[in-house]
Amino acid sequence: MAGTIGTRPTLTPRELTRAGDRLSFVYLERCTIHREHNAITAEDGDGVRYIPAATIGTLLLGPGTRVTHQAISVLGECGAGVVWVGEHGVRYYAGGRALSRSAALAEAQATAWANRRARLDVARAMYRMRFPDEDPAEATRRRLLGMEGQRVKEFYRKESARTGVPWRGRQFTPGDFASGDAPNQGVTAAAQCLYGVAHAVVAALGCSPALGFVHSGHELSFVLDIADLYKTEIGIPAAFDMAAEGSDEVGARTRREIRDRINRLGLLDRCVDDIKSLLLPEGADTEVEDAPDRVGLQTDGGVDVESGVNYGVIW
Known part of the structure; x- marks a missing residue:
């Protein structure tokens, strides 16, 4: 038995x-x-x-x-x-519950999110990951949004020219997937796959899906942040490639193509490393997934002590 x-x-x-x-x-x-x-x-x-x-x-x-x-x-x-x-x-x-039993990344995320300057620094770092040829070091949030919007528009036009697929702008009606043309259906399917993968990694590392640095006000704000890191590298090109092959079952074919590209590029491993580099200080221990299953108690001065002990006597 x-x-x-x-x-x-x-x-x-x-x-x-x-x-x-x-x-x-x-x-x-x-x-x-x-x-x-x-x-x-x-x-x-x-x-x-x-x-x-x-x-x-x-x-x-x-x-x-x-x-x-x-x-x-x-x-x-x-x-x-x-x-x-x-x-x-x-x-x-x-x-499911997180793979990591350590709160290190969740605490680092909350600390960075709670400080307006640190939150902007993480947003700038995310932009730098997506567009490494630009320096957003002095960019305000409004400027970051404008830069991102322009770059994505240009990328749609570039993919349209590369594949020969006509692009008439981003069109998506929530709840009506079929209303979009072939490239829009592909882009929607690709985005949803990347959201699911990003959510899985965020949850596995014990981070909060809600505490975003670019997106805000939604339960999946941080998931949307992470998924967007790979939109122009993986999601949009896959969508246009599948639309170029024909308009039938673009969504299903895009999902399979995204799966293959994720595996080929080792995206899960990259996603883990990217989240750690965004949230943890340089030189910090990044092996949070292998951290011991330990619960501590907070004391004054930021020092933790062991749980399971009666601290009835004041030190």
């Missing part, structure tokens, strides 16, 4: 696959998802497929899927994001 689901030990944080080494996302539809040991199974009319749960960054559950409590349990234990999506993957509803 040692190998049954109920008696197998839960993986510890150090045994889990690191966020940067995971599959970006796995999309399933019209099947039943269950658990067998530490893998999930996807069963449909063609048989049963086995997917190691600890290797998944985000599991996308499309139309016609049924998932058991045991399957969600093992995905949560492994820190995998679970997303219920429509046919075009436009919603993110739930996720």
Whole structure:
């Protein structure tokens, strides 16, 4: 009985696959998802497929899927994001607990976010990552937004010229994916994939999805910030390439192309490193995913002491 689901030990944080080494996302539809040991199974009319749960960054559950409590349990234990999506993957509803048991990145994020000057510095660093040939060191927020908007407009025109796909501007009606032309459908599908992957990494590292440095006021502001880092490198080119191949099933083909590019470019690993470089001071210990599962208590002067001890005597 040692190998049954109920008696197998839960993986510890150090045994889990690191966020940067995971599959970006796995999309399933019209099947039943269950658990067998530490893998999930996807069963449909063609048989049963086995997917190691600890290797998944985000599991996308499309139309016609049924998932058991045991399957969600093992995905949560492994820190995998679970997303219920429509046919075009436009919603993110739930996720597992963080892979990291350290609060270092969450505390660094909150500290930088709470200081207006530091928040602007992070926004400038994000812009520099996207457009390394420009120096935003003295740019105000209004100037940053103007620079970003102009660069993205130029990039759309460049991709249109490269692929021969006509571009009439960004057009997207929420809830009506089909209303856009082929390149707009591709851009929308690519953006949603990058949002899901960024959300998975943000959650895995224990950061707050809501505390953004460019976006604000939304529960996924930081996720949108991180996803935008790769929009012109991965998302928009993939969308135009797929639109150039034809207008049929642009969304589905773009999602598959984004998946392949993410794996080929090692985006998950880069995403982890980028978040750490944005939030942690230079030279800080960046191995937060391998930090011990430790809870401390705050005291005066910023010094933590061990929890589980009765400090009834005032020092």
